Amino acid sequence: MIKQIKLEQVEKYIQRKLKRNHTSLGFDVSLHSTGIVMLKTTNTNLIIDHTQLLITPKDVAEEKGLDIFTSQLDEYKNKIVQKYSIDSVIIENCFFGMSVTVLKTLARCSGLARDRFKNISKECYFKYPKEIRAIVGFYGGKVKGSQLKNLIVDFVNKALKLELKYKEHDLADAYMCSLMGLIEK
Numbered sequence: 001m002i003k004q005i006k007l008e009q010v011e012k013y014i015q016r017k018l019k020r021n022h023t024s025l026g027f028d029v030s031l032h033s034t035g036i037v038m039l040k041t042t043n044t045n046l047i048i049d050h051t052q053l054l055i056t057p058k059d060v061a062e063e064k065g066l067d068i069f070t071s072q073l074d075e076y077k078n079k080i081v082q083k084y085s086i087d088s089v090i091i092e093n094c095f096f097g098m099s100v101t102v103l104k105t106l107a108r109c110s111g112l113a114r115d116r117f118k119n120i121s122k123e124c125y126f127k128y129p130k131e132i133r134a135i136v137g138f139y140g141g142k143v144k145g146s147q148l149k150n151l152i153v154d155f156v157n158k159a160l161k162l163e164l165k166y167k168e169h170d171l172a173d174a175y176m177c178s179l180m181g182l183i184e185k
Contacts, residue, residue, distance in 0.1 A: 002048040005161055010046050013159045014137040017184040018046065024088040025080075025117065026177025028170050029109045031065050032056050035174035036076065038084070041182055048160065049084075051171055052076055062105060070112055077116045086121040088181030089114075092173055093126035123181075129173070132180045152176060 007018055020043050028035040034054040040047045054072040056065045080086075091113050094106035110126065118124040133140065138155045140148050149169040156172045157164055159179070164172055 002050060003161070004048075005046045007041060007044055007046050009161075010159055014179075016135075016137050018182045019087075019184055022087045022182055023049075023084060024090065024178045024181030025086050025121070026174045026179070026181060027089070027091040027110075027113050028173035028177060029091060029094070029106065029113050030170070031062070031069055031105050031109055032058050033170045034069070034073075034109070034113075035168075035170035035172075037171060037174040037178040038080070038086075039175075039178040039182060046160070046182070048162075051174070053170065066105075066108060066112070069109060073112060073116050077120070081120050086117070087123070089117045089121045089124040090132070090177040090181045091117075091124070091126050092132065092177055093128045095128060127177070127180065132176050135180045135183055136176055138176070 011018055018041055020041055023038065023040045026037045026039070032055065036052040036054070038049040040049050054069060054076065056068040056072070060068070091110055094103060094110050114124055114126065127135075133152070138152065140151045143151060149172070150166050153164050153166050153169055153172040156162060156175045160175065
């Protein structure tokens with residue numbers, strides 16, 4: 001466990017009601033740096049159980065990178081499936097931003113993540129970043145790029161009383177995904 005926070009504090013900051021006694025796993029997927037965050041709630045607290053970064057070298061061919069990513073993903077799944085009962089898995093959906101090649105790689109990685117985690121959770125789905133941010137209560141206006149990433153890190157830090165650095169935006173996005181899985185519908 002990394003940290004425990006009173007649910008009411010988080011709910012007040014994000015202005016959303018959170019599910020009680022729920023475990024949510026959030027993924028910000030990419031080939032080279034995938035952020036994973038597990039959040040749990042009790043009747044009174046939000047628990048930041050753990051975070052994980054899957055890192056693959058940038059200097060390997062895509063197929064080799066996908067093999068390394070898949071191996072790390074399987075190792076992570078095998079580790080947590082023994083210990084946790086997961087209610088929600090939220091994977092940030094890929095979107096066209098840079099190039100078709102990047103989009104295809106992101107789609108492959110996202111599909112691999114969903115394939116590994118859909119059968120060990122009660123619900124597992126993709127959500128676009130804008131949807132996640134709206135559901136969680138973050139509004140960044142028309143800001144984009146690194147400014148948006150920094151605002152998301154600031155939001156996560158304030159909501160969950162953390163001290164993430166701006167370079168930890170992959171984890172911040174994973175926190176957003178995991179937090180979305182805890183929001184009452």
